[in-house]
Amino acid sequence: MTRWLDDEEQRTWRAFLAASQLVQEELDRQLQRDSGMPHAYYAMLVKLSEAPDRMMRMSELATELNSSQSRLSHAMKRLEERGWARREPCAADRRVSWAILTDEGFAALTAAAPGHVEAVRQALFDRLTPTQLRRLREICTALLPTSNPS
Amino acid sequence: MTRWLDDEEQRTWRAFLAASQLVQEELDRQLQRDSGMPHAYYAMLVKLSEAPDRMMRMSELATELNSSQSRLSHAMKRLEERGWARREPCAADRRVSWAILTDEGFAALTAAAPGHVEAVRQALFDRLTPTQLRRLREICTALLPTSNPS
DNA sequence: CTCGCTTTGTTGAGAGTTCAAGTAAGCTGG
DNA sequence: CCAGCTTACTTGAACTCTCAACAAAGCGAG
Numbered sequence: 477m478t479r480w481l482d483d484e485e486q487r488t489w490r491a492f493l494a495a496s497q498l499v500q501e502e503l504d505r506q507l508q509r510d511s512g513m514p515h516a517y518y519a520m521l522v523k524l525s526e527a528p529d530r531m532m533r534m535s536e537l538a539t540e541l542n543s544s545q546s547r548l549s550h551a552m553k554r555l556e557e558r559g560w561a562r563r564e565p566c567a568a569d570r571r572v573s574w575a576i577l578t579d580e581g582f583a584a585l586t587a588a589a590p591g592h593v594e595a596v597r598q599a600l601f602d603r604l605t606p607t608q609l610r611r612l613r614e615i616c617t618a619l620l621p622t623s624n625p626s
Numbered sequence: 627m628t629r630w631l632d633d634e635e636q637r638t639w640r641a642f643l644a645a646s647q648l649v650q651e652e653l654d655r656q657l658q659r660d661s662g663m664p665h666a667y668y669a670m671l672v673k674l675s676e677a678p679d680r681m682m683r684m685s686e687l688a689t690e691l692n693s694s695q696s697r698l699s700h701a702m703k704r705l706e707e708r709g710w711a712r713r714e715p716c717a718a719d720r721r722v723s724w725a726i727l728t729d730e731g732f733a734a735l736t737a738a739a740p741g742h743v744e745a746v747r748q749a750l751f752d753r754l755t756p757t758q759l760r761r762l763r764e765i766c767t768a769l770l771p772t773s774n775p776s
Numbered sequence: 777c778t779c780g781c782t783t784t785g786t787t788g789a790g791a792g793t794t795c796a797a798g799t800a801a802g803c804t805g806g
Numbered sequence: 807c808c809a810g811c812t813t814a815c816t817t818g819a820a821c822t823c824t825c826a827a828c829a830a831a832g833c834g835a836g
Contacts, residue, residue: 477740478739478740478743478744479743479744479747480743481743481746481747481751485751485759487763488759488762488763488766489746489750489751491762491763491766491767491770492646492649492750492762492763492766493650494692494766494770495765495766495767495769495770496642496646496649496650496766497650497692498692498769498770498771499642499646499769500643500646500647501692504824505824508824508825514791514792516792516793533814534814534815535813535814535815538814538815542644542647542648542651544793544794544795545814545815545816546793546794546795546796546815546816546817547792547793547794548815549815549816549817550792550793550816550817551792551793553816554791554792569801569802569813569814570800570801570802570814571800571801571802571813571814571815572801572813572814572815573814573815573816589628590627590628593628593629593630593631594628594629596631596639597629597631599769600639600642600769601631601635603768603769604765604768604769608761608764608765608768609635609638610638611758611761611765612638612641612642612762612765613637613638613641613642614758615645615754615758615761615762615765616638616641616642616644616645616646617641617645618753618754618758619645619648619649619749619750619753619754620641620644620645620648621648655794658794658795664821664822666822666823683784684784684785685783685784685785688785694823694824694825695784695785695786696785696786696787696823696824696825696826697822697823697824698785699785699786699787700786700787700822700823701822701823703786704821704822719783719784719831719832720784720830720831720832721783721784721785721830721831721832722783722784722785722831723784723785723786
């Protein structure tokens with residue numbers, strides 16, 4: 477009944493798992509070491525910095541980050557404690573919280589970005605050819621749900 | 627100074643990040659839900675099941691799983707509590723612990739495997755063409771350190 | 777042989793994630 | 807209008823992971 481993986485598929489699967497774990501761990505370690513934040517927090521700062529007025533609704537932020545609301549809520553509490561973000565109630569819909577990037581948060585992002593980009597290059601871009609990168613993007617896009625409406 | 631990512635690279639990077647996170651989270655959730663174990667534990671059971679006599683030295687297991695020794699030690703404690711593995715001291719080198727898969731652990735692996743494989747197919751293999759899979763394997767292999775001796 | 781370095785593994789504290797439960801506000805059909 | 811469903815978000819507990827510190831055993835040069 478079960479469609480087991482053959483040898484070829486096993487190797488593909490294990491290579492994918494090892495590679496994606498390796499890249500994520502390298503990035504997380506670099507950010508934690510050099511900027512004192514996990515990659516999840518960095519991603520929050522990036523998203524907020526790109527939003528109009530550097531503010532987003534919590535649920536919208538969660539959706540864009542593919543994060544659970546719970547995770548985001550816990551994380552935002554930490555960002556607030558560090559002074560990197562703050563929350564404000566929304567007058568129009570009182571269930572909503574606005575997540576707002578502070579100047580300190582933007583500064584932390586600015587400080588962290590160069591090291592992070594360098595780590596991304598070392599972990600990914602410097603190891604692949606332009607052709608491989610183009611193919612990788614196609615493949616990853618195919619894996620994402622929006623590109624794959626069943 | 628910083629080699630920033632251009633638009634193309636940004637999209638590649640974010641697609642890779644989103645795709646690899648998605649796949650890992652889907653698998654972790656499926657295993658946790660259907661078999662009550664995180665993927666890291668499943669991987670330990672798999673490695674042990676493939677080893678001669680279903681036993682490995684802790685450090686060897688850590689290396690093969692790309693895991694820290696600390697993580698493995700904590701995880702092994704949990705597996706022991708569940709009766710899925712046990713540890714035995716090594717007479718030849720008394721620093722070494724053997725990690726041994728129990729029959730209960732092997733049974734747990736056997737029970738979990740079909741659902742896990744199905745999840746892997748849904749998350750990865752069913753979404754890509756054979757050509758894409760071949761390319762993905764090449765790319766992931768290029769990202770791994772052993773294939774990239776600087 | 778022994779001092780110092782390396783290897784192997786464990787432990788505890790701190791931090792992040794998950795899951796389930798809970799609160800509060802908006803929405804909707806009768 | 808109001809009972810019940812849905813949406814937005816928070817909270818606490820349990821669990822996993824990381825990091826640093828530690829202990830103990832092997833190893834190796836002097």
